[in-house]
Amino acid sequence: MKNARTHHPARPAATARPGRRPRRLVATAAAAATALTLLITGCGTDSSPDSARPEGLVPEGQLKDPTSTVTITYAGAAYSADDMKPVLDAFHKAHPTIKVDYQSVPFDQFNSVLSTRLSRRDATLDLFDVDMPRTDAYQARGWLTDLSAAFPDLATRVDPASLDAATNDGKLVALPYQTSSQLLYYNKKLLKKAGVSFPSQKAEDRMTWEQVTADARTAQKDGGAKWGLLFDQVNRYYQLQPLAESLGGGSGVTGKDSLTADLTNDGWTKAMTWYGSLYQDKISPRGVPVAQTPETFAAGDVAFFPGGPWWATRFTDEKDLDFGVAPYPYFEGGKPATPTGGWSLGLNPASKKAQAAQIFMKFMALDKGGYAQYMSGLAVPPSNTAGTETFYSQPVFKDPRMAGAVELTAHELAHTAVLRARTPGYVEFEDALGRAFEDIANGTAPGTALTSATKAVDQAWAKYR
Numbered sequence: 001m002k003n004a005r006t007h008h009p010a011r012p013a014a015t016a017r018p019g020r021r022p023r024r025l026v027a028t029a030a031a032a033a034t035a036l037t038l039l040i041t042g043c044g045t046d047s048s049p050d051s052a053r054p055e056g057l058v059p060e061g062q063l064k065d066p067t068s069t070v071t072i073t074y075a076g077a078a079y080s081a082d083d084m085k086p087v088l089d090a091f092h093k094a095h096p097t098i099k100v101d102y103q104s105v106p107f108d109q110f111n112s113v114l115s116t117r118l119s120r121r122d123a124t125l126d127l128f129d130v131d132m133p134r135t136d137a138y139q140a141r142g143w144l145t146d147l148s149a150a151f152p153d154l155a156t157r158v159d160p161a162s163l164d165a166a167t168n169d170g171k172l173v174a175l176p177y178q179t180s181s182q183l184l185y186y187n188k189k190l191l192k193k194a195g196v197s198f199p200s201q202k203a204e205d206r207m208t209w210e211q212v213t214a215d216a217r218t219a220q221k222d223g224g225a226k227w228g229l230l231f232d233q234v235n236r237y238y239q240l241q242p243l244a245e246s247l248g249g250g251s252g253v254t255g256k257d258s259l260t261a262d263l264t265n266d267g268w269t270k271a272m273t274w275y276g277s278l279y280q281d282k283i284s285p286r287g288v289p290v291a292q293t294p295e296t297f298a299a300g301d302v303a304f305f306p307g308g309p310w311w312a313t314r315f316t317d318e319k320d321l322d323f324g325v326a327p328y329p330y331f332e333g334g335k336p337a338t339p340t341g342g343w344s345l346g347l348n349p350a351s352k353k354a355q356a357a358q359i360f361m362k363f364m365a366l367d368k369g370g371y372a373q374y375m376s377g378l379a380v381p382p383s384n385t386a387g388t389e390t391f392y393s394q395p396v397f398k399d400p401r402m403a404g405a406v407e408l409t410a411h412e413l414a415h416t417a418v419l420r421a422r423t424p425g426y427v428e429f430e431d432a433l434g435r436a437f438e439d440i441a442n443g444t445a446p447g448t449a450l451t452s453a454t455k456a457v458d459q460a461w462a463k464y465r
Contacts, residue, residue: 054347056355057150060366063359070356071099074127075117077110078178078343086374091363098356107131111427118143121350126357128348130174132165132341133420133430136258140424140464144173145347150358151175157366161417162383166344174344176383177365181412182232182239182339183405184212184329185297185305185315187225188322191215194223194303199326201404203411206327206336209243209274212304216283219303228283232293232307235437237420237430238339239306243271245337245418246330253421253429259464261429261457263436263450271331272436272446279441286441297323309409310379312396325405328412340417342380381409428460
């Protein structure tokens, strides 16, 4: 799969992040190191009060290209430099007086890189990717520009969840360009051998997690499956949050200003008790890193694999892998809930080249479907509704094994998608939950792990209250 994280929404590409969606992380380790050094060190800083008020923003209909060459710097974590090349080539051709210096950074280092540059109001960084659940956290730190007047009419042009994620206190503070959803992949050969019926492709007939668990056991016992069920993102909030959401546990955040952790309620406890049982009962394997989970399914070792549509190309490349896709499951008595979210573009308030940056933002996110029309092998749908047809019309969805994926993805984005927690303390929250998920998989009692995560989050969030 060529590109995308989510997400992160969204693990790095060829193997894919998540929360990430696949992206070719960087061409080489040297390239990554160079980009990281450039982004951290920058070319200087500007800490004057005026740097927090970018000049030149206008309503998008009034944008004009500069008369002399302007170079803007864009730090990205969703796509590698190779993935972005056709987009930048098209932009440079359409706007020859604006040059984009794109610097790709690994997702796991991206937040620290941005913190270093943006906290000191470094004007040498103009644009940057914003992982959607971190929007409120970045806004609380003063890292985002109010774009409400610059892009005033997005309601009919951007999918509702993406627009909601880019809005803070009624203001548009980022420009969404990419979203995401999830599917349930299943191995037909293993299920058929075990005498297990294939899941329905219809959203209204989606399986329950309880049924998936029972069928996964049967596939191991009678079908020769090495593993019954393996999540794509085994320790990431992006994919595991909907388990609690399905049982009424919510996002895990509540209270004034969304700064109270709510991880020990019945919904979260029941969901994580089930999740821990998968490892205790050896339905899921311990110790498989996120980067290797899709390869385990591709090798034919797993009966059920909840994962993103970004793995479609990876799996269809395996000619002997007989698989199908079904709706993301939910818990009996609960409600359907699917992961969503992706990436937006943020404009540094300290930027001195705001209008040139705004022109690129419009090109990337909105113009004629945005970036999607230039990339091949799109891993996730664009947030721009005009670009979704480009995603859904890709050859990979014509493969019989991916039958139903287009309809399911569109349905989930419209009806079951749940955003991750909206909180100024998202970064600390995500980190604490990642540790809790790993502990639960390794045998820690869910109640203990969730209580520890709650304490860690409460301590980390003291500075925001």
